[in-house]
Structure formats: structure tokens, C-alpha cells
Amino acid sequence: MQNLMPAASASALPAILDQIHTDAQALFGQGRVASYIPALAEVPPRQFGIAVALVDGSTFSVGDAHTSFSLQxxxxxxxxxxxxxxxxxxxxxxxxxxxxxxxxxxxxxxxxxxxxxxxxxxxxxxxxxxxxxxxxxxxxxxxxxxxxxxxxxxxxxxxxxxxxxxxxxxxxxxxxxxxxxxxxxxxxxxxxxxxxxxxxxxATEMSCAQLAQATMFLANNGRDLRRDGSPDEQFLAADDARRVNALMLTCGAYDAAGDFAYRIGLPVKTGVGGGIVAIAPGIGTVAVWAPELDAKGNSVLGAFALEQLVLRTGWNHGQA
CATH class of the missing domain: 3.40.710.10 (DD-peptidase/beta-lactamase superfamily)
Incomplete structure (x- = not known):
């Protein structure tokens, strides 16, 4: 599949991610880690990572993007x-x-x-x-x-x-x-x-970098990009991938799905472990993690980071 994002925009991603990571620090303390599962209540709150994987195989990350967390x-x-x-x-x-x-x-x-x-x-x-x-x-x-x-x-x-x-x-x-x-x-x-x-x-654990990679098939017409030298795999039929993305857009953020669609405009799935994964069809995937949650159970810093990313890239319009 052709990458819809021009090379110039891809080269700008490291600076964009660094700035978002810096700006988000001001939001620490505005949410709380999940407490109804005792083991999650023990997670140190001031952690934040972002990973981006593009359909051309390139990847970018910042912060705690390689720290494993509970996907929930x-x-x-x-x-x-x-x-x-x-x-x-x-x-x-x-x-x-x-x-x-x-x-x-x-x-x-x-x-x-x-x-x-x-x-x-x-x-x-x-x-x-x-x-x-x-x-x-x-x-x-x-x-x-x-x-x-x-x-x-x-x-x-x-x-x-x-x-x-x-x-x-x-x-x-x-x-x-x-x-x-x-x-x-x-x-x-x-x-x-x-x-x-x-x-x-x-209780499955992944890092942001792994989560971005694991969901690549949803950005790539159902095809998983293999990084071990083997041929790419048609993990899910293209029509089914489109339908999964549609369901993520309308239902993926609990009872804040409408707000996420309005603010971010990408298919997402959130978790009370503080992770969020977003799909930009034809472009790539974004995984964010920060364990402090809002009242709906979604990551405060993660939602901010995704909103800022789409504002700066235009990925919610299907193009950069």
C-alpha cells in the first residue's frame, strides 16, 4: 500500500513527537491510575510514551515507548x-x-x-x-x-x-x-x-512500540508488515479491517467515543492500563501510554498526545 504521508512530513515526526512529549508533561496529576484493580493501582503514574509505525516500515518513538504496560x-x-x-x-x-x-x-x-x-x-x-x-x-x-x-x-x-x-x-x-x-x-x-x-x-503486556507494530494490519488493508524477512501476511481481509476500524471509531473509547471521534477523528482503542492505540488507514499506527486516567477511564496524556498529533499531521483527514 502506498504511504499517504509525504517524506517531508515523515522526517518532521521526531521533532513533532518530542514537542508533544514535552507539552504533555504539564498534564501530569490531572488524572488517576486505575484503582479498582489493586495491581494497577501500584503503577507509578508519571510515565508517558509515544510510538508511531508507518506503513513504509519506518518507526519513531519518544519517552517511555519501550516500557511494557498492561493492555487491559x-x-x-x-x-x-x-x-x-x-x-x-x-x-x-x-x-x-x-x-x-x-x-x-x-x-x-x-x-x-x-x-x-x-x-x-x-x-x-x-x-x-x-x-x-x-x-x-x-x-x-x-x-x-x-x-x-x-x-x-x-x-x-x-x-x-x-x-x-x-x-x-x-x-x-x-x-x-x-x-x-x-x-x-x-x-x-x-x-x-x-x-x-x-x-x-x-493482563497481556506490551510496550507502545510493540502495540503500534501489532496493529499495523489495520492501517495496511489487513496486511501485517513482517520485520523478520518473511513475506508480509494478510492477517485480516481488507474489508474486515475497514469494518474493525469503523467499530473502533464509534465504540473504541468507552462512553467517550463521540468525544474522541470529534477531537481526534481516528479509530482508537483505549484501556484502563493507560494505553491508547490509534489507526491512520494508509498511513500508520500510533500507540500512546500514560497511566493517569480521566473519569471515563481513558489516558489523560494519551488523549492529549493523539489530538496534538493529528492537528500537526492532518492524519485524521486521510492525508498529511
Whole structure:
């Protein structure tokens, strides 16, 4: 695929990223690290990294871009893609494609909508996706890790067992959602097993640099850029990549998705670990991380950095 960003703009990226990184420092202290998962509450708050990967194979980074962090809800994106590859449009019989307008862990809509979650990126929808994959794979945790290791070219990529246990021990609301959906016939497996898989999935750790690389297929018509010398891989059909991006744009930032679309204008997926990944189709990917969150559960510095980046590059217009 042709890179839509002129070489001159690419050469300006290091200075742009440095300036954004400097400007964002003033926002430290305006958010708080996630505290409802005890292990995440211990993360030092004053950290911030940005990584950019372009479809021509070039990469740029600044700050703590090579520090691993807990992906949390960003893993919902990869699980959703794996389910889409596995069962195709059958998936939409069990989960919707609409913004929820409610908090990521809300149960309110499940009763009025008969146990069908609004989209795959809220917790209820992600649990259904994990249930689908638990049926499909005897060892889902390793199936998902295998895909992520290939996308990042890192055979050592894994989840953090301590964070997974901390999350599992406090997953009471998620467990309630699972049983509630099971009462409507929209849950097949034992909720305990699905929650085990889900919490290990959410505890997967990556750096910004790895996350930008892992999502390159969404900027590149479904093709993963291989950096180990092997041929590029058609990881996802081009039409499916476009649809995934559309869902990220409308549903990827919890109940702040509309605000993100207005301010940033790119498909994004956020996580309460402080990470955000954004896709600029035909151009590249951006991963940001800063663990201090706003009231909606999105990274304060990360959202600022993405907004500044699109203002300075015009990537939200499809061109620089």
C-alpha cells in the first residue's frame, strides 16, 4: 500500500513527537491510575510514551515507548479480530455494533436488550467474544498469545500473572454480567472458565512500540508488515479491517467515543492500563501510554498526545 504521508512530513515526526512529549508533561496529576484493580493501582503514574509505525516500515518513538504496560481493554480489539477470523458474521448474532453510551462495565442495557451487548468493546461484549473463543480454542490464552507474538515478532510476549490474579479476584461485576447473559442464552461456557481466560487476556503486556507494530494490519488493508524477512501476511481481509476500524471509531473509547471521534477523528482503542492505540488507514499506527486516567477511564496524556498529533499531521483527514 502506498504511504499517504509525504517524506517531508515523515522526517518532521521526531521533532513533532518530542514537542508533544514535552507539552504533555504539564498534564501530569490531572488524572488517576486505575484503582479498582489493586495491581494497577501500584503503577507509578508519571510515565508517558509515544510510538508511531508507518506503513513504509519506518518507526519513531519518544519517552517511555519501550516500557511494557498492561493492555487491559486494548486486548478486546485483538480478541474481537480473532473471533471475526474464526466465526465471521455469525459473531453478530450474539453482539451488536452500536455505541453503548454507557460506562464500559455497565449492566443497564443488558436486561432491556435481552442479554445482547451493544458492541465487542464494552466488558459485556468482550465477555461474549471470549466465550465464543473459549468454545473455539481448547487453550484460548495460548491461541491469543500466539497471534500477538506473531504480530509483534516477540516470542517472549506474555501476560502478567500477578495482574491477572488481581483482576480475577475483583471481577465480581464481570462475573455478574456473564451469568446474566447466560440466563438469556447468550453464554455457552462456564462463566468461571471464561473469566479466567478474560482476565489473563486483559493482563497481556506490551510496550507502545510493540502495540503500534501489532496493529499495523489495520492501517495496511489487513496486511501485517513482517520485520523478520518473511513475506508480509494478510492477517485480516481488507474489508474486515475497514469494518474493525469503523467499530473502533464509534465504540473504541468507552462512553467517550463521540468525544474522541470529534477531537481526534481516528479509530482508537483505549484501556484502563493507560494505553491508547490509534489507526491512520494508509498511513500508520500510533500507540500512546500514560497511566493517569480521566473519569471515563481513558489516558489523560494519551488523549492529549493523539489530538496534538493529528492537528500537526492532518492524519485524521486521510492525508498529511
Amino acid at each position: 481493554s486494548i486486548t478486546k480489539l485483538f480478541a474481537f479480530v480473532l473471533a471475526l477470523k474464526s466465526v465471521g458474521d455469525e459473531l453478530w448474532q450474539r453482539v451488536g455494533r452500536e455505541p453503548s453510551g454507557a460506562a464500559f462495565n455497565s449492566m443497564v442495557q443488558l436486561e432491556t436488550e435481552k442479554g445482547i451487548p451493544r458492541n465487542p468493546f464494552i466488558n459485556a461484549g468482550a465477555l461474549v467474544i471470549t466465550d465464543i473463543l473459549t468454545t473455539r480454542y481448547a487453550h484460548l490464552d495460548y491461541a491469543l498469545l500466539g497471534a500477538l507474538r506473531r504480530l509483534t515478532d516477540d516470542p517472549e510476549l506474555s501476560w502478567n500473572a500477578r495482574i491477572a490474579r488481581s483482576e480475577r479476584d475483583t471481577a465480581h461485576r464481570n462475573m455478574a454480567m456473564a451469568y446474566f447473559m447466560k440466563s438469556y442464552g447468550n453464554f455457552v461456557n462456564d462463566p468461571e472458565l471464561v473469566l479466567d481466560n478474560y482476565c489473563r487476556q486483559c
